Amino acid sequence: MFERFTKEARAAVAGAVTFSQGAGEGGITEEHLLLSLLDQDSGRAAFALAALGVTDRRASLQAALGEARRLGGLTKADTQALAGLGIDVGEIVARIEEEHGEGALAQDGRVRRSRSGRRPLTAGAKGVLEGSLRIAVGRGDRFIGGEHLLLALVARPGVVADVLAEHGASYATVERALYGAGREGGGGAAGAAAAG
Incomplete structure (x- = not known):
């Protein structure tokens, strides 16, 4: 699947590994993927997060994730x-x-490092990557970009999606920021269903 990732999406996953290491955690979580996307200064996901004002509320978002x-x-x-x-x-x-x-x-302690020394993905993070593939395919896109990772994060029920929604980034608002209103094909509820 990683061969279908754009440079932006690969950078997001690599950044998530760095966040996991910095936190001293054994695995890569959905939260690490989000923090990595927030660190990006270019690309469609960065544009959507900035347009929604999420990047300006990073401290509040991180506090909410910490409380969760x-x-x-x-x-x-x-x-x-x-x-x-x-x-x-x-x-x-x-x-x-x-x-x-x-x-x-x-x-x-749910995730332990693999024998190879690599940090494994938690079930939630794997679900986000799989959801991003389904969203990309559902939209008719050949490659998986940061925007697909972001859509999968907001579509997947849980703490990260809840915190993002509290900060103005629901599936609908992210989709609007990425594609504008009324884009045909693959979006909306069908896109959200594909991610879950």
Whole structure:
């Protein structure tokens, strides 16, 4: 699949590896892919993120991602649903951190480095790459670019998509920023379904 990646998309994956290494994590996550896309200063994904003002709100976005990690990866919708059942996630996290230390839920150890020494992709990151292929094919594009990675990130349910949506980057707004209103073929709900 990587042979179909554009220079921009390959740079995004390489940047995600760097973010993973810098964080001392064993694997490459969706968050690393997003942070790498945010670092790019050219290309379609960089244009869309800038047009939506996401790059200007990077600190806020990173704080929201950090808080989600602190909550063990629960999305805002998850915490609201649990609150509706009378479960105070903040209280539970506070008790866990009191007993095991700050950020105890963020240290999940789900990914271990492969024997080759390479950092593997988490299931979520693999899903983003697979989703980007489906989105590219669905749009009739021969190559997978950073824009396809970005669309796959916002289409895949989870913390990264939720945080991006809170910062103005939903599937619909990203698609509009990339392709304009009313583009025919492969977009919209069909594109979002292809990524999930």
